[in-house]
Amino acid sequence: MKFLFVFVLFLTSLYAYEGHNKWIGVFAQSKSKLYTDQKIFGTLFWEDFRKLVKQNWKEGYDLTAIKYANGKWVGVFSKGSGFKDESFYSAGKWKHFRPILLKRWKEGYDLMDIEYALGKWVGVFAKGTKYTAESYNTKNKWGDMEGVIKNRWKSGLKLIDVEQGEAKWICVFAKGTGMGRQSFSSRGYWSQIYHKIDMMWKEGYDLTQLEYGIGKWIAVFSKDTGFKHQRLSFAEDFDVFVGKFNQNVKDGYYLIDLANGW
Secondary structure, X not given: OHHHHHHHHHHHHHHHOOOOOEEEEEEEEEXXXXXXXXXXXXXXXXXXXXXXXXXXXXXXXXXEEEEEEOOEEEEEEEEOOOOOEEEEEEEOOHHHXXXXXXXXXXXXXXXXXXXXXXXXXXXXXXXXOOOOEEEEEEEOOHHHHHHHHHHHHHOOOEEEEEEEEOOEEEEEEEEXXXXXXXXEEEEOOHHHHHHHHHHHHHOOOEEEEEEEEOOEEEEEEEOOOOEEEEEEEEEOOHHHHHHHHHHHHHXXXXXXXXXXXX
């Protein structure tokens, strides 16, 4: 009876978030420590966010996740990433961001995170990553992207980032990730994708990417990540989410992906 009560209470809590905007963090413990420290900040304005990034760089932190939602630019900053250098650039349209991306690749940077918000593409680039090659694809419909992903897998590439913006889906792929077999799933409701995540965990996969766009949740799962355990933490209120974030870090879990959706 006690287990049944706890399970019913969990389901009630899960469905309470259905149809509500929420912040979601994908956290992991690793066999070899992911980071040595991690913190999260949110600002209302882009210029304030740029200043925040530069200040954290001075303090020895790298920007390892970026997200805009509910009127906030949010950044997750980490120490011990192993990056040799980091930069970030923005452009109003994809046709203007694409040349920036290609230029950064030629200069030896890898695209570590990409975000679209308020009519702006933002890319976080780093040197000193484990990747040996990167590429991307765009499609207007997710259904058209599914075949592309499978073909990329056949070429030895792994899916490392998914973003939706300007009425298109962007998928970023890389070699040298160290990850094994991958899988992905799309669902229309948070409870559906949550149950899929739980199912994949039981099958030995780790959740490596979570994205929401155009009424659709996309989850990417990978094997051989080096993670020991994973957690999902979510909250509607950003300050509540920050509290959960800090508790996870205290428990030895670090954020590997930040999502926001309905």
